[in-house]
Amino acid sequence: MDVEILARIQFAFTIAFHYIYPPLSIGLGLVMVVFESLYIRTKNKEYHVLAKFWTKIFALTFGIGVVTGIVMEFEFGTNWAVYSRYVGDIFGSALAAEGIFAFALESGFLGVLLFGWNRVKPWVHLVSTIGVFLGSMFSAIWIVVANSWQQTPAGYHIVGEGFNARAEITDFWAMVFNPSSVDRILYVWLGAFLAGAFLILSVHAYYILKGRFVLISKKAFKLTLVVATVFSLGQLVTGHSSAEGVAKNQPAKLAAMEGHFDASAPADMYLLGWVDKENQEVTGLKIPGGLSFLMDYDFETPVTGLNAFPEEDRPSQLNAVFQFYHIMIAIGMFLIALSVYACFQWWRGKLFDKRWLLWTFVFTAFLPQIANQVGWFAAEMGRQPWVVYGLLRTSDAFSQAVSANQVLFSLILFMVVYTLLFLLFVYLLNKKIKHGPYDDTEESDRPLTKEITGVLTGN
Amino acid sequence: METFLGLDYPTWWFLVIGALFSGYAILDGFDFGAGAWHLFFKKEHSRRVALNAVGPVWDGNEVWLVIGGGALFAGFPVMYATLFSSLYVPFMLFLVCIIFRAISIEFRGKEEMAWWRKTWDIGYSVSSTLLAFLLGVVLGNVLQGIAIGPQYQYQGAGFFEFLNPYALMTGITTLALFMVHGAIYLLLKTEGRLFAKLTLLLKKSMIFFIISFGITTLYTLLYIPHLSDAFKSNPILFGVPVATFFCIANVPRLANKGQYRNAFFFSCVTISLLLTLVAIELYPTLLFSTVDPKYSIDVYNAAASTKTLRIMMVMVAIGGPLVLGYTYFVYKTFRGKVTLDETSY
Numbered sequence: 131m132d133v134e135i136l137a138r139i140q141f142a143f144t145i146a147f148h149y150i151y152p153p154l155s156i157g158l159g160l161v162m163v164v165f166e167s168l169y170i171r172t173k174n175k176e177y178h179v180l181a182k183f184w185t186k187i188f189a190l191t192f193g194i195g196v197v198t199g200i201v202m203e204f205e206f207g208t209n210w211a212v213y214s215r216y217v218g219d220i221f222g223s224a225l226a227a228e229g230i231f232a233f234a235l236e237s238g239f240l241g242v243l244l245f246g247w248n249r250v251k252p253w254v255h256l257v258s259t260i261g262v263f264l265g266s267m268f269s270a271i272w273i274v275v276a277n278s279w280q281q282t283p284a285g286y287h288i289v290g291e292g293f294n295a296r297a298e299i300t301d302f303w304a305m306v307f308n309p310s311s312v313d314r315i316l317y318v319w320l321g322a323f324l325a326g327a328f329l330i331l332s333v334h335a336y337y338i339l340k341g342r343f344v345l346i347s348k349k350a351f352k353l354t355l356v357v358a359t360v361f362s363l364g365q366l367v368t369g370h371s372s373a374e375g376v377a378k379n380q381p382a383k384l385a386a387m388e389g390h391f392d393a394s395a396p397a398d399m400y401l402l403g404w405v406d407k408e409n410q411e412v413t414g415l416k417i418p419g420g421l422s423f424l425m426d427y428d429f430e431t432p433v434t435g436l437n438a439f440p441e442e443d444r445p446s447q448l449n450a451v452f453q454f455y456h457i458m459i460a461i462g463m464f465l466i467a468l469s470v471y472a473c474f475q476w477w478r479g480k481l482f483d484k485r486w487l488l489w490t491f492v493f494t495a496f497l498p499q500i501a502n503q504v505g506w507f508a509a510e511m512g513r514q515p516w517v518v519y520g521l522l523r524t525s526d527a528f529s530q531a532v533s534a535n536q537v538l539f540s541l542i543l544f545m546v547v548y549t550l551l552f553l554l555f556v557y558l559l560n561k562k563i564k565h566g567p568y569d570d571t572e573e574s575d576r577p578l579t580k581e582i583t584g585v586l587t588g589n
Numbered sequence: 590m591e592t593f594l595g596l597d598y599p600t601w602w603f604l605v606i607g608a609l610f611s612g613y614a615i616l617d618g619f620d621f622g623a624g625a626w627h628l629f630f631k632k633e634h635s636r637r638v639a640l641n642a643v644g645p646v647w648d649g650n651e652v653w654l655v656i657g658g659g660a661l662f663a664g665f666p667v668m669y670a671t672l673f674s675s676l677y678v679p680f681m682l683f684l685v686c687i688i689f690r691a692i693s694i695e696f697r698g699k700e701e702m703a704w705w706r707k708t709w710d711i712g713y714s715v716s717s718t719l720l721a722f723l724l725g726v727v728l729g730n731v732l733q734g735i736a737i738g739p740q741y742q743y744q745g746a747g748f749f750e751f752l753n754p755y756a757l758m759t760g761i762t763t764l765a766l767f768m769v770h771g772a773i774y775l776l777l778k779t780e781g782r783l784f785a786k787l788t789l790l791l792k793k794s795m796i797f798f799i800i801s802f803g804i805t806t807l808y809t810l811l812y813i814p815h816l817s818d819a820f821k822s823n824p825i826l827f828g829v830p831v832a833t834f835f836c837i838a839n840v841p842r843l844a845n846k847g848q849y850r851n852a853f854f855f856s857c858v859t860i861s862l863l864l865t866l867v868a869i870e871l872y873p874t875l876l877f878s879t880v881d882p883k884y885s886i887d888v889y890n891a892a893a894s895t896k897t898l899r900i901m902m903v904m905v906a907i908g909g910p911l912v913l914g915y916t917y918f919v920y921k922t923f924r925g926k927v928t929l930d931e932t933s934y
Contacts, residue, residue, distance in 0.1 A: 207673025218666020226659030230908030238915025241645030
């Protein structure tokens with residue numbers, strides 16, 4: 131295998147692994163802020179227990195997120211030197227801004243969040259939790275800005291030619307608020323909230339099913355269900371506006387996502403399907419003119435198709451882009467259906483009576499994770515063959531000084547280390563969940579009788 | 590070229606990155622150092638105390654690496670791209686060690702079994718040691734220069750070219766320096782027998798550092814002449830190495846008197862003065878080419894556009910005080926000797 135493909139595999143592998151963790155940190159952070167604020171307002175000790183419990187799980191995800199993130203920051207230079215020189219002006223400043231404004235905030239308060247429960251006043255601790263949460267949100271902003279600039283470059287001009295060509299900033303705010311930034315930031319944030327919320331729902335549903343920590347779990351479940359419902363519905367809005375942006379700014383990507391070949395014709399929307407690249411056909415279940423309708427509220431509006439672009443400017447992995455995009459949409463719809471249905475049952479007062487519903491929640495924890503992953507796959511593979519859309523090709527961007535053997539060495543190293551890391555993560559997460567929300571020291575005074583009464587009376 | 594307060598922007602940015610790297614070396618320096626000592630402590634309680642001395646702060650310390658890396662990327666993209674792709678293998682090893690170190694800290698306390706804790710103790714200590722060493726190795730390669738050809742392309746190819754004699758020396762010296770620094774930090778955070786043991790370890794590591802530093806300096810003066818050019822042409826700069834030697838000498842003096850806070854202050858100053866020396870030796874070059882000096886990377890051919898540098902200066906002006914503020918807050922919250930509670934590692 132040549133250096134380019136190895137470097138791409140390594141980047142894809144390390145970024146996909148990394149992206150398991152930051153969304154969890156953001157999502158868990160949000161709910162931790164909710165729990166802790168409620169504790170300060172109501173002085174109800176249960177919220178304190180919940181905040182502490184989820185902080186411990188947060189600690190597990192956060193640590194892995196940080197170190198796998200440092201890998202990403204180095205990898206631009208090690209494996210994508212040409213790219214780094216080309217975009218350093220822009221991408222570099224976004225990364226530096228992330229470090230200064232987001233990462234420092236996050237990690238500065240992290241120590242107090244994790245170890246400061248007995249050292250600072252409750253409100254100072256809450257401020258620290260909020261600091262960490264905001265830090266992780268800001269972090270997402272700058273990273274998505276950097277990536278969005280690769281999708282829809284703005285606020286720059288190209289200086290120099292050939293090898294010396296590079297993009298320089300002409301307008302910083304135009305670069306930051308490039309056409310796709312805002313939509314994609316909101317989309318990523320909501321995806322992260324869902325990842326955190328559905329993990330919390332999953333764990334507490336499990337406790338309720340097993341009859342452990344029932345009272346406190348019901349409380350946590352209801353609160354988090356509100357979060358999950360609001361944001362899964364919200365994802366419809368941000369997702370739609372994101373797709374409109376793609377249609378306008380990256381028509382080749384949108385065409386790949388829906389397998390739309392005709393240069394200019396009304397486009398269908400597929401619920402599921404299979405793309406045959408050779409014959410330029412999609413077989414599957416479709417809404418005729420659906421894509422046209424979504425873009426323009428008219429089933430007849432022509433949409434630019436793949437054939438409007440020269441072969442070398444189209445994404446090569448059409449079926450993959452199509453499938454990833456559709457899996458993401460399907461999961462999004464399922465999450466809406468599930469959370470709205472659960473709210474309906476809650477309103478009927480039967481939320482915790484349906485065991486199958488709770489079991490569904492237990493396993494749904496994986497779905498937002500999968501959606502986040504495949505969503506990024508679709509976004510990044512749909513941008514190909516460009517690393518910076520319309521400006522720099524991926525095949526021109528990798529490090530010339532690095533040999534295939536070196537990349538193979540590091541790729542194997544990362545695979546071994548990350549596999550180990552993942553197994554440990556799963557093991558420890560499982561252990562923490564099995565142990566439950568109460569500290570050993572608090573075990574004695576936990577309101578067992580209250581819980582039993584709770585179960586009996588169905589509260 | 591546009592200037593600000595009499596200095597051009599690439600030079601300003603050189604200073605900013607120098608300050609960030611100093612901050613990083615001071616902060617992660619003591620926690621790498623503390624980690625390198627870890628296996629010298631035999632009792633479970635001692636190890637826990639030592640680990641929790643860096644527990645609340647190591648992650649914040651690593652942020653300085655992230656900021657420094659981002660600043661290098663943004664300010665000198667050419668340097669960032671060439672340095673990282675040329676020293677591919679050491680940087681990959683560095684990343685793997687960063688990961689191992691973090692998971693060792695994170696996972697050690699999660700199980701009671703002796704083998705579990707021992708495994709992570711070794712992971713923590715070995716990775717901390719290697720990290721300090723690898724930072725020094727990278728520094729040695731930068732000081733000595735690497736085989737850069739036309740178009741900033743690295744022309745070396747070997748897997749282990751980065752492990753040349755000079756880089757080994759700077760690697761060992763850096764490790765020794767961080768171990769001194771880490772020992773003093775631990776002295777501030779510990780009590781009792783562990784504290785007594787550390788006073789002895791500090792003395793030994795101090796001697797080790799002075800010897801390795803002396804040998805590296807001698808080698809530099811004899812075999813890498815381009816590094817002393819700046820001092821020859823501008824004798825005033827000679828004050829910096831003199832000040833450095835006084836600072837180094839001050840560390841054992843204060844430690845012997847039991848003034849560990851002051852000793853720690855001077856080991857911080859020593860680290861930043863040593864990096865100042867490096868900066869003087871290099872400037873305006875960032876990376877010497879051993880192929881031909883005309884291929885060297887300097888602050889001007891590596892710099893981002895003036896506009897970007899100016900934007901970044903504004904970011905630093907706003908963000909810098911914030912970063913210092915958070916750092917102060919976390920160190921203030923956890924000041925004094927380590928106390929273990931149920932949230933500790």
